[in-house]
Amino acid sequence: MHSPRLRPGLLGFGIIALSLVCSFGCGRSSSAVDPGLRSFSSDRLLAHIKTLSSDEFEGRGPGTKGEQLTIKYVEDQFRSQGLEPGNPDGTYLQNVPLVGITPDAKMKFALSGHGRTLGPKFQDEFVAWSKRVVDTSRIDADMIFVGYGVQAPEFNWDDFKGTDVKGKVLVVLINDPPVPDASDPAKLDPKTFGGTAMTYYGRWTYKFEKAAQLGAAGCVIIHQTDRAGYPWEVVRDSWSGIQFDLAAPDKNMGRLAVESWITSAFATKLFQTAGLDLDKLIAAAARRDFKPVPLGMHAKLEIHNSLQMIESHNVIAKLTGSDPQLKNTHVVYTAHWDHFGIGPEVNGDKIYHGAVDNASGTAALLEVARAYKQLGTPPRRTILLLSVTAEEQGLLGSQFYVEHPLYPLARTVAEINMDGMNVHGRTRDIVEIGRGASTLDEIIEAAARDQGRVVKPDAEPEKGFYYRSDHFEFAKKGVPAFDPNGGIDFIGKPEGYGLETRRKYTAEYYHKPSDTIKPDWDLSGAVEDCQLYFQVGFRIASDARMPEWRPGAEFKAIRDNSLRSSGSEP
Numbered sequence: 001m002h003s004p005r006l007r008p009g010l011l012g013f014g015i016i017a018l019s020l021v022c023s024f025g026c027g028r029s030s031s032a033v034d035p036g037l038r039s040f041s042s043d044r045l046l047a048h049i050k051t052l053s054s055d056e057f058e059g060r061g062p063g064t065k066g067e068q069l070t071i072k073y074v075e076d077q078f079r080s081q082g083l084e085p086g087n088p089d090g091t092y093l094q095n096v097p098l099v100g101i102t103p104d105a106k107m108k109f110a111l112s113g114h115g116r117t118l119g120p121k122f123q124d125e126f127v128a129w130s131k132r133v134v135d136t137s138r139i140d141a142d143m144i145f146v147g148y149g150v151q152a153p154e155f156n157w158d159d160f161k162g163t164d165v166k167g168k169v170l171v172v173l174i175n176d177p178p179v180p181d182a183s184d185p186a187k188l189d190p191k192t193f194g195g196t197a198m199t200y201y202g203r204w205t206y207k208f209e210k211a212a213q214l215g216a217a218g219c220v221i222i223h224q225t226d227r228a229g230y231p232w233e234v235v236r237d238s239w240s241g242i243q244f245d246l247a248a249p250d251k252n253m254g255r256l257a258v259e260s261w262i263t264s265a266f267a268t269k270l271f272q273t274a275g276l277d278l279d280k281l282i283a284a285a286a287r288r289d290f291k292p293v294p295l296g297m298h299a300k301l302e303i304h305n306s307l308q309m310i311e312s313h314n315v316i317a318k319l320t321g322s323d324p325q326l327k328n329t330h331v332v333y334t335a336h337w338d339h340f341g342i343g344p345e346v347n348g349d350k351i352y353h354g355a356v357d358n359a360s361g362t363a364a365l366l367e368v369a370r371a372y373k374q375l376g377t378p379p380r381r382t383i384l385l386l387s388v389t390a391e392e393q394g395l396l397g398s399q400f401y402v403e404h405p406l407y408p409l410a411r412t413v414a415e416i417n418m419d420g421m422n423v424h425g426r427t428r429d430i431v432e433i434g435r436g437a438s439t440l441d442e443i444i445e446a447a448a449r450d451q452g453r454v455v456k457p458d459a460e461p462e463k464g465f466y467y468r469s470d471h472f473e474f475a476k477k478g479v480p481a482f483d484p485n486g487g488i489d490f491i492g493k494p495e496g497y498g499l500e501t502r503r504k505y506t507a508e509y510y511h512k513p514s515d516t517i518k519p520d521w522d523l524s525g526a527v528e529d530c531q532l533y534f535q536v537g538f539r540i541a542s543d544a545r546m547p548e549w550r551p552g553a554e555f556k557a558i559r560d561n562s563l564r565s566s567g568s569e570p
C-alpha cells in the first residue's frame with residue numbers, strides 16, 4: 001500500500017444504479033472452475049511470504065540485490081507453474097527505467113512585489129522540487145492565484161476562464177471546490193465533485209498535471225491540514241529527500257520546471273504582501289464564477305538536483321485464453337513486489353521486510369496464477385499476471401506499464417489488484433473500494449455470495465484508498481479496476497476486532513521494518529480472498545460482456561474514448 005500522504009483523495013461516485021447482471025455461471029454448474037478454487041493453499045502462501053520477506057531479500061528495494069532476488073523468484077515461480085512469458089518479446093520481464101532525484105536543500109525561494117521580498121524557509125515554510133531530469137531547474141515568473149486549478153467540463157467548472165497562464169507560477173488550493181448543495185447549503189452538493197468525498201480533481205498530482213498541461217512554469221500548492229487530510233510534517237517529509245520517478249525519454253521536460261507546497265501560514269503572509277485577503281479568495285474559489293487573480297508578485301527559485309539512474313523491472317506472465325476471438329482481450333491481476341529495501345534503523349532492524357506490504361499480495365498473485373493452470377481449459381479471455389515495481393515510490397511500475405502497455409488497454413477488460421492480504425483469519429465480508437463505480441460490483445457480489453459472504457464499501461472513505469495502489473493507474477486510463485480490501489467482520493472474533501487489527505497494523509507495522517510474519521497469523525481468510533479474486537477474474541474472462549463504468553463515474557469518459565479510438569464502440 002502506498003503512503004496516504006502521496007495519494008490523498010477519494011472517489012466521488014454519487015451513483016448507484018443497480019442493474020443485476022447474471023454473469024457466466026449463473027444458475028449453472030460451476031464445476032469448470034472448481035479445480036482452480038480447490039488449489040489454493042495457506043501453506044504455500046506463507047512459504048512465499050517467508051521467502052520474499054526474509055533478510056536475504058533485503059526489503060525488495062528497486063534497483064538493489066533485493067530486486068534481483070525477487071524478480072528471479074517471481075519469474076521462476078511463473079515458469080515452473082507453466083505460465084507463458086507475458087512480454088511479447090518472449091521474456092517474463094518489462095524494463096522500467098527509474099530516476100532518483102535529490103534536490104539540494106540549500107535552495108532559496110525569493111518572492112518579490114509591492115516593494116517587498118519574502119524568503120520562506122525551506123522545509124519550515126515551503127518545499128520545492130523538479131521532476132525534470134536535469135542538473136538545474138529554475139523559475140523566474142509572475143504568480144497568479146487560480147483557485148482550485150480545476151477544469152471539469154462534466155461539472156461545468158473552469159477555474160481558468162480562458163486566462164493565459166503560460167510561463168506563470170500558479171498558486172492553487174488543495175482538494176476540490178466545496179460546492180454547497182442548493183437545497184441545503186449546510187451540506188455539499190453530492191452531484192458536484194462528489195460532495196464530501198474528494199475526486200481526482202482534488203489530488204495534488206492533478207494540480208501539477210493541469211498546470212503543466214496549460215504551459216505554466218511552476219505550481220505552488222497551499223497546504224491546509226483539514227483539506228489535505230494530513231499535517232504539514234507529512235508534506236515536508238515526503239518531499240525533502242530523494243524522490244523517484246520514471247525516466248521518460250523526454251527527461252520529463254513536459255513536467256513543470258518547479259513543483260512546490262507552501263504552508264497556509266506563509267500563504268497568508270504572501271497574500272497580505274500582495275494586498276489580498278486569502279480567506280475571501282478561498283471562499284470565491286468555491287464558486288463557478290471564480291476568475292484567476294494575479295498576485296503582483298514575482299517568484300524566483302533555482303533547484304540543483306543530484307541524479308541517480310536505476311534500471312528496475314515489472315515481471316509478467318500470461319495464460320492465453322481459449323476463445324479464438326476473446327483471447328485477444330485480457331484480464332490483468334497486479335500485485336507490487338517492491339518495498340522500501342534497507343532504510344533507517346527502527347528497534348534494531350533496518351530491513352523493511354514488507355511481509356504484508358506486499359509479500360502477501362505477491363504470494364496471492366502466485367497462487368492465483370497457479371490456480372488458473374489447474375483448470376482443464378483456460379477461460380476464454382487471456383489472463384495476465386503482473387508483478388510491478390516501485391509502487392511504494394508512487395505507483396511507478398504500474399504507471400510505466402499503462403504508458404507502455406504490452407497489450408492494448410482498450411482490450412484490457414478489467415484489472416484486479418492485490419496489495420496487503422488479510423492475515424487474521426476468515427471474515428464474513430469483503431471490502432470493495434470504489435464500490436458503485438462499475439458493473440464489477442455485481443460480479444464481485446455474486447462471487448462473494450457463493451462463499452456466503454457480503455461485499456461492503458470502504459469503511460474509511462476519507463483515507464482515499466482508491467488512489468493508493470496500482471489499480472488506480474489502470475482506472476486512470478479507463479480500465480475498470482477492482483481494488484479489494486480484506487473484510488473486517490471476523491468469524492469467531494469479538495466485534496471491533498477487524499478495525500482494531502487494522503489500526504494496530506497502521507500504527508505499529510505499516511511501512512516500518514516491523515512489517516514481518518507474526519506467530520498468530522492465520523491465512524485461512526487470505527485463501528478465501530484469493531479464491532474470490534480468482535473467481536471474479538474467471539467470470540470476467542469467461543463472459544463476452546466487458547465490465548463497464550457506470551454513467552457519471554469519473555473514468556467513464558476516458559474508457560469511452562479509448563474504446564472509440566481503438567475501433568470498438570463503448
Ligand SMILES: [Zn+2]
Nearest residue numbers: 001002357392
Ligand atoms: Zn506500502
